[in-house]
């Protein structure tokens with residue numbers, strides 16, 4: 001990205017308001033500091049009229065990263081970092097629409113200190129929308145002709161027709177639209193790549209291996225595509241549900257093609273559930289002695 005000027009520039013934002021009857025005008029170079037300043041004004045005067053805009057004189061669009069603030073009952077899996085874009089002169093809030101289409105109030109969000117501060121696990125759908133333009137030329141196309149290798153699971157509609165997965169074409173890519181807020185039958189769990197290998201071995205003991213996906217932009221993570229259960233579970237550290245929009249092979253991202261580590265064609269489909277993956281992770285993280293006793 002890096003298209004914007006240096007994040008230390010103090011004037012990317014202009015905060016203004018009428019607080020306790022006095023007009024305020026404060027420049028800010030930091031999203032986190034801007035949100036903090038506005039919060040201070042509201043605490044000081046609950047009837048304060050406030051405004052947060054991107055400086056009209058700013059030369060380029062900006063990219064903000066933000067995630068939900070920590071809150072009681074809000075699991076880490078819901079705190080993925082979304083991306084928000086703004087043009088010079090745009091209002092930032094009071095409602096912000098993320099690139100993936102989710103809406104947030106600015107006061108519910110945690111921002112970075114600078115424009116490009118990373119904030120933990122990314123929202124994959126948001127990331128894909130801000131890929132560099134050259135990715136647009138690498139369209140994922142439906143397979144053509146009868147010589148398509150049926151074992152590659154690269155077919156445009158096989159995911160939907162054979163597996164029943166919710167898939168959509170989005171910006172030239174074939175996307176699995178598993179959404180943690182909906183009752184889709186499919187969910188995607190992001191697991192640290194080295195752990196994912198052990199989990200797959202664990203699942204194999206009961207013949208429940210799951211399709212496992214690798215995205216080139218997320219080399220440290222592997223994505224299990226599994227059946228979703230409605231049982232609420234606590235996500236182990238480093239594990240989270242991927243909310244929306246995951247590119248499936250043969251789709252290509254700016255960093256390279258999406259790739260099956262374990263293809264849907266190599267497993268018994270529909271057997272493995274999110275619970276089975278999590279059970280393996282908990283089992284693997286137990287101390288060795290307990291493993292022997294049980």
Ligand SMILES: [Zn+2]
Pocket residue numbers: 081082083098099100101102123124125126
């Ligand atoms: Zn998002």
